[in-house]
Amino acid sequence: MPSSHRRVLPFRPAARLEGGEHGSSAAGGSDPVSVGRRVRHHRRRLGLTLADLATRVSLSGSALSLIENGRREARVSVLGEIARALGVEPAELLSGGPPTRRSSLEVRWEHAQRAPGFETLGIPAVRVGAGLPDDALEALVGLYETVVGLQQQRAATPEFARLANAELRALMREADNYFPEIEARAAELVRAVGHTRGPVTREAVHRIARHVGFEIRTVPDVPTSTRTVTDLANRRVYLPSRGGHDPRAAALQALGHVVLGHRPPRDYAEFLAQRVEINYFAAAVLVPESSVVPELQRARQERDIAVEDLRDAYGVSYETAAHRFCNLATEHLGLRVHFMRTSRDGVIYKAYENDGVRFPMDASGAIEGARVCRSWTARVVFERPVGEVYHQYTDTGRGTYWCTAVAEPTSAGPFSVSVGVPFDQVRWMRGRDTRERRVSGCPDPGCCTRPPAELARAWDGQVWPSARAHSHLLAVMPPGVFPGVDDTEVLRFVAGHATSADDDVAQ
Numbered sequence: 001m002p003s004s005h006r007r008v009l010p011f012r013p014a015a016r017l018e019g020g021e022h023g024s025s026a027a028g029g030s031d032p033v034s035v036g037r038r039v040r041h042h043r044r045r046l047g048l049t050l051a052d053l054a055t056r057v058s059l060s061g062s063a064l065s066l067i068e069n070g071r072r073e074a075r076v077s078v079l080g081e082i083a084r085a086l087g088v089e090p091a092e093l094l095s096g097g098p099p100t101r102r103s104s105l106e107v108r109w110e111h112a113q114r115a116p117g118f119e120t121l122g123i124p125a126v127r128v129g130a131g132l133p134d135d136a137l138e139a140l141v142g143l144y145e146t147v148v149g150l151q152q153q154r155a156a157t158p159e160f161a162r163l164a165n166a167e168l169r170a171l172m173r174e175a176d177n178y179f180p181e182i183e184a185r186a187a188e189l190v191r192a193v194g195h196t197r198g199p200v201t202r203e204a205v206h207r208i209a210r211h212v213g214f215e216i217r218t219v220p221d222v223p224t225s226t227r228t229v230t231d232l233a234n235r236r237v238y239l240p241s242r243g244g245h246d247p248r249a250a251a252l253q254a255l256g257h258v259v260l261g262h263r264p265p266r267d268y269a270e271f272l273a274q275r276v277e278i279n280y281f282a283a284a285v286l287v288p289e290s291s292v293v294p295e296l297q298r299a300r301q302e303r304d305i306a307v308e309d310l311r312d313a314y315g316v317s318y319e320t321a322a323h324r325f326c327n328l329a330t331e332h333l334g335l336r337v338h339f340m341r342t343s344r345d346g347v348i349y350k351a352y353e354n355d356g357v358r359f360p361m362d363a364s365g366a367i368e369g370a371r372v373c374r375s376w377t378a379r380v381v382f383e384r385p386v387g388e389v390y391h392q393y394t395d396t397g398r399g400t401y402w403c404t405a406v407a408e409p410t411s412a413g414p415f416s417v418s419v420g421v422p423f424d425q426v427r428w429m430r431g432r433d434t435r436e437r438r439v440s441g442c443p444d445p446g447c448c449t450r451p452p453a454e455l456a457r458a459w460d461g462q463v464w465p466s467a468r469a470h471s472h473l474l475a476v477m478p479p480g481v482f483p484g485v486d487d488t489e490v491l492r493f494v495a496g497h498a499t500s501a502d503d504d505v506a507q
Contacts, residue, residue, distance in 0.1 A: 031263075033070030033110045035079070040068045041099040042086040056085040070110055095213075095235065105137045112144045115266065121147055148266075162366035164269035168276060169367070173354045176330035179280060185259055186284035199315035200286050205248045208285070209237060209255055216251050219497065223489040228254040231494045238497065246317065252282035280327065287314045287324040293332045296325075299428075300333050306430040307404060307419055308389055318406045319417045326352055326419065335425050338401070342378040342416045346371040349415065355422050358398050360443065374448040375438035377403035378418040386414055391431035393423070395439045402426040402434075 043053050054064045057078070066072035067082075074082070076090075083090040106128050112118060113125055123144055128137065190200070193207040209216045214235045222229055222240035228250050229238045237254045239247050256262075256278030265271040287310060295313070299305045310321035322339055329335040336355035342348055351359055351367045360370035372378050377392040384390050386407045393402050403420035426432045441447030450456075 031070070031111075032067075032073045033107050035074065035093055036068040036070040037103040037107055038093045038099055039082055039086070041103055042088055042092075043068075046086065053082070053085060057081045070107075095233065102134055102137070105134070105141050108141050109137060109144070112141065117266075123147065161268055161272075162362070162368065164267075164272055165368060166361075166365040167269065168272050169352060170365075172276070172352060176354055177326050177352055178328065178331040179277075182260065182277060182280050183284055183289050186281055187288060187290060189259070190285060190288050190290075195288070197291055199313075200248060200288075202248055205251050205285075209251065212255060212258060214255060214258065217497075218247070221493065223486060223493050225486040226490060229490055229493060230254050230257065231498060232258075234498050236497070238493075246320075248286060249282045249316075249320065252285050253278040256281035279323070283316075283320050283324045283327070286316050286320065289328065292324065293328060296328060296333060299430075303428050303432075304430045305333075305428050306389075308406070318408055322417050322419045330354060333428070335421055335428065338420045340372070340378045340416075340418050342372055342418070343412075344382050344407075344414055344416075346374065346379050348372060355401070355420070356398055357401055357420065357422075358396065358443075371449075373440040373442035375440040375442075376418075377405045377420065377438075378416050380436075380438065381405040381407050381416045381418065382414065389431070390436070391434035392436040392438060393426075393434070395437070397441070399423060402429065402432060404429070404431055 043050075050061045050064055050068075054061045057064070058081075059067075059078070063072070067074045067078075079093055080090050083093055109126075109128055118125075121144070123140075126132070126140060189208050189211060192211050193204055195204050206216055214230075214237055216237045216239060218239045218241050220241045222238050227240075227245065230236070231238070237251055239250055239254075257274065260274075260277055260281060262274050262277075265274055292310065292314070295309075296305060299309070305325075307318065307321050307325050310316070310324060311318050314321070316324075319341060326337050326339045329337045338353035338355050338357045338359075339351065340348055340359075341350040348359065348367055348370050353359065359367045360372065361367045362370065374380075376394055377390065380392060381388075381390040384407070386409055389404060389406055391402070391404050393400055400423040401420045402423060403418050405416050405418035407414045407416045421429060442449070
């Protein structure tokens with residue numbers, strides 16, 4: 001059921017994806033500033049003035065100057081003419097790092113001065129010209145990056161992260177967790193590689209990668225602080241050969257940064273938003289809207305909607321199927337839903353709702369890290385065998401909700417994934433005839449957080465548990481543009497593989 005007003009995530013995807021090898025904008029790879037610096041480098045290498053090159057490509061000198069300064073994005077056809085005039089391939093202008101150390105500094109300084117909030121740092125704007133010495137430019141860039149780094153380190157506390165997550169979840173709720181721009185990108189790529197039905201194979205994912213100018217390689221030494229590494233200069237995505245995550249999803253998430261036009265995140269809030277976007281993109285490719293929506297609509301007509309059907313039909317995890325159902329349920333089926341990923345001890349790791357259910361939360365509105373009532377489906381499912389689909393009605397202070405859940409094994413132990421709807425919408429769901437029913441009195445402490453009075457009296461003062469406190473609760477978020485990533489390890493990894501001819505191409 002379409003919404004009359006919709007707000008997208010804060011960081012919109014970039015311009016429409018072009019087909020072909022070099023049609024997409026690689027984060028940091030073919031932005032206008034970087035392209036302009038490469039044009040200037042090759043022009044000067046040939047000893048040409050702005051006027052000389054402008055004449056060769058039928059542009060005015062001022063228009064070419066805007067392109068070289070990154071203030072105008074050249075059309076593909078114009079870049080092709082410039083490349084021919086300079087005697088280089090268009091790919092040399094579109095990809096790869098800056099041609100010189102000076103160019104690299106100029107690109108970083110231009111991006112800095114255009115970044116939102118630059119004026120608030122108290123650093124004066126400085127025009128980069130031939131008269132600005134290299135050491136002065138280096139000092140300016142270093143000063144800016146140090147100030148921003150200190151600012152991010154002060155801001156990226158657990159409290160900041162929780163506030164950012166709560167704000168992001170509010171945006172998702174306002175959009176009914178449906179983002180048509182990302183759906184369109186995913187659908188475009190699925191069509192481009194000729195996939196029409198059934199599970200998206202690994203080969204189809206490789207075709208998608210090639211379509212946007214990348215190749216996927218599986219190697220044994222991907223840094224342990226990362227899930228994947230993308231080499232933008234050589235246009236490769238490296239996946240770990242060790243087991244774990246679905247390699248199709250991991251590859252698509254990495255490609256999502258490129259397809260959606262992401263830039264390195266400015267802060268932790270943007271990092272979180274980008275993670276949501278790439279996860280959405282990967283799920284939208286693996287479970288395409290064009291094929292799954294008719295199936296869901298038929299299931300609704302038959303009053304037989306089941307998350308496990310999506311899991312089985314598209315060869316994805318139950319969690320991915322649950323996410324995808326929540327993306328499409330309100331937009332296409334008119335269903336209000338909630339979703340949770342919960343550990344065995346009841347701690348919420350992920351959550352979403354637009355159906356009015358009351359999740360436990362702290363004063364900031366943060367849900368992640370809170371503990372779910374013992375009577376909720378998300379916890380009761382752990383009493384069942386791992387992998388068994390469980391249905392339950394739960395009476396709460398805000399009404400009765402029906403939920404379906406599965407406990408899935410992970411390297412960190414089993415986690416439950418649950419999806420629920422309000423009682424007045426359960427008639428569309430498979431499993432609505434369950435006799436399982438619980439009553440939740442939370443947030444009243446007498447429901448399940450405060451021990452029964454008789455038990456508390458019997459053991460008063462006789463027990464001293466050793467709490468499993470995590471040191472990260474007191475620490476700042478991991479520093480860096482990409483939190484928790486070991487930058488040195490990653491750069492050594494890509495440098496080593498960039499010159500190696502022995503990488504095994506993923507099958």
